[in-house]
Amino acid sequence: MAAKILDGKAIAQKVRDEVREGVARFAAAHGRPPGLEVVLVGEDPASVTYTRSKERMSNEVGMRGRLRALAAGTTEAELLARIAELNADETVDGILVQLPLPDHVREQAVLDAVDPAKDVDGLHPVNAGLLALGRPGGLAPCTPAGCMRLLAEAGVQLAGARAVVVGPSNLVGRPMAQLLLAQQATVAIAHPSARDLPALCREADVLVVDAGMAKLIEGAWIKEGATVIDAGMNRDDAGKLVGDVDFEAARERAAWITPVPGGVGPMTIASLLETTLRAAEARIAKR
Secondary structure, eight states, rough: OEEEEEEEEHHHHHHHHHHHHHHHHHHHHHOOOOEEEEESSOOOOHHHHHHHHHHHHHHHTTTTTEEEEEEEEOOHHHHHHHHHHHHHOOOEEEEEEEESOTTTOOOOHHHSSSSSGBBTTOSSHHHHHHHTTTOOOOOOOOHHHHHHHHHHTTOOOOEEEEEEOOOOOTTTHHHHHHHHHHHEEEEEETTTOOOOHHHHHHHHHHHOOOOOTTTTOOOGGGOOTTEEEEEEEEEEEEEEEEESBBHHEEEEEEEEEEEEEHHHHHHHHHHHHHHHHHHHHHHHHHH
């Protein structure tokens, strides 16, 4: 029997509806909506499109979403000064610096400069540390948070499950592993070049892949009845958008699987909005 499809578009809409209600309550209680600032340096076409969609969707749920588009030649000092301004602005609850940054700007210096309480990308060492230690109060990266919501919507039992995360990135793989650990899953995290990768994948009750390699994971590597979350996004030789998992082959063995596109992607922005609302609420509670 073919796997059930985890419809990221439908679940993302559900999340946005929840956020819209939360934003209305926040605005009624505090006299302003939550504020999200997206900072873009340069004019990469894909980044421009993506950041404008973040601005548009945040406004659609009632937030004050703004895109701060800076010239490609913006210096590191100028960018850090802009971030300092946003840190000090009490109407700003979430700051997201779109990556990648130009080569002349040190990415880590910029990410470290964002106020951890406003770091809705979850990349500041304070937030990463809280997540790694299993302590509350931090902000998790949006893609892993979206993946966790997908698993919850499918009713996947994580406590006691064997989970495998392929791809150790700071933005997806590592925080995904920490979130799964927090739900009492037994977690392995693997580099895409791991020699025992097929055998490791076959052990997974829950397989999450963010390798950046089209159709890396073959259908025969999937455990019967597993849940497969494909966070990859690639173009094949024909220009078609595909994931890191061979979808058609994998769905013959999995119980649940996310499509590409339409799976994890829509959840990332929805989770960004949810995280911004959480950040706004937490900042108000600390005053």
